Amino acid sequence: MLEIRKLHARAGGNEILKGVDLAVGTGEVHAIMGPNGSGKSTLAGVLAGRGDYEVTEGSVTYQGLDLLGLDPEERAREGLFLAFQYPVEIPGVNNAYFLKAALNALRKHRGEPELDTMDFMALVRDRMKVLDIDPSLLNRPVNEGFSGGEKKRNEIFQMAVLEPKLAILDETDSGLDIDALKIVAHGVNSLRRPDRSIIVVTHYQRLLNYIVPDFVHVLSDGRIVRSGGKELALELEERGYGWIEDGEPVGGRA
């Protein structure tokens, strides 16, 4: 599905990613953990095509495509989805209108007929139930005035509608209370499929109690320094990131 090789990237003149290697197979769920500033969000941003980063070295192959050569919209149309850490408020753009435009852009790319409003609304209602989304949210401007939890749920709701092949969840748990976290995790789990891969980027192990990963990687100072199974997350929870960074346990979460 995805193969990242020796990926180096800069932001604002600083090298953030310093040689990331990662392979994600079809249907696998990978967690990328790491302390603040380790490059987690940069990695997510580079994969989605955010313009703030400059890739200086390395390659990313996604379903046989040179991912870094594609525009953000082309990546999305090829089935890549980024759930934003900070979903953007877009005043004046109606949530339903936006999502319909996005879905139809994807369908058009796949050679499928565009959905009309009726079919689209039927699909959307179905997906809203899973995420406990208030239907009124559809008629509000994208993310405007949404609570933190609503924004994150809206991201997963979009994922449910757009049905990506590879979803990258960038700190989808941050700022969520335990109830909201459970709803989001339940939504994500309902979207797990043998043909869908998911990368969960998170600072805390807590989310991984609910979205159980197949693999856990630790990103530190722009490199993946450790990989393992789900038990690695528990170890991190117990010992903090310090032991990985410094070689000795400090227990703090920075």
Next chain:
Amino acid sequence: MTSNASAAASSVSHFEASYAAAAVQRASEPAWLRGVRARAASAFSRLGFPTTRDEDWRFTNIVPIAEGRFVPAEGGEAAAAEDCDRYLLPGLQGPVIVLVDGRFAPALSRLDGMPAGVEAGTLLEGDRAHRLQRHLTAHAPFDQRSFTSLNTALFPDAAIVEIAPGTIVEEPIQLLFLSSGREGTASFPRALVLAGEASQVRLVESYGSVGDGRAFTNAVTELVAGPGAVVELYRLQRESARAYHIGLTQIQVGRSANVSSHNAALGGLIARHDAVVVLADEGAESALNGVYLADGQALVDNHTEVDHAMPHGTSHELYKGILGGRARAVFNGRIRVRPDAQKTDAKQTNKTLLLSNEAQINTKPQLEIFANDVKCTHGATVGQISSDALFYLRARGIGLAEARRMLVRAFAGEVIGRMKLEPVRDLLDRLIAERLPDGAEEESLA
């Protein structure tokens, strides 16, 4: 500078000659109107064309108009029904008055089946000229404003709408001012709207071009809203990209009357519009909304002035602009609160979206407050399309051009949404989506 001054002087005398040549037409007009025109002509001779040394024209250089040697258009068969269809709002069944180069075009107008209580037609018909002395030319100050004096001296006819007291007009009334767009011609559209006490009416004034020659339109509309009247006036300026357009909308708002003035400036190489609202009596209320769109080398200037003369007046104003290419825009919003106008509630906002690095806006609020118990706020923002929002849309599969279009429409949507007449909202939304100023397709705006 000397050469400019003498050139301007020669173009003033050029229009003085036009005034002299129109003496034959004036011979049939009532004495009061001839007297007004003579005063307006002499005011124009005295005032001349404004220059960038005048504070009100500091950023708007109208030398191409002053030195353009424009000749008043003869009118005649310059427009056909198809030309009207381009500019009339679809689906409206109400009266339509069409003036071509400021002259009445009866064959293109729709004045049959006039609703009860509505009088609509033109100045030269019947005895209107004799009974309109109290209002026609009485509100737009032709002794102070150069272009208003020029229009007042030279307008060949005028669209007149009178709404009887208490009349509620269901269908909007359309006034269409077409410019023939013939090279080097000038036209002087004029309109007067009188909304009687407690009447309600919606009017759509559209300005369009038949041809796309270098033509000059100098328009003046006076609107008088009687006590308790509720009036929506939409002004849609859609002249050709080579047109020069100078317009004044002068609005008098009576006791507890409510006037919304919606102004879209979408056409012209130089387009200047002044919206002047006088809240002349207690409890008068006004809304001023504007949307302007310019690209290429165009210059669009909106000057607004709200004069709170009496207590308990309300004025809410929002102007939003979208600029691409090397376009320039000017917004000047004056709010005057006179000593008697206690409990005034005035709010003014101007927001401009720049789609290219070369586009420019000069925006200036001008608050002159002489009363002490008032609420007056103003704000101006200038920005570019948010790169975060653009990325968010693209990351969902929406292409760059479509994403930009969505964001620009959303920006304009805030002000278009305040316009109650649905065909106007639909038209503006469509025109803005279709005609995103150049620069909108550029990759980077940062």
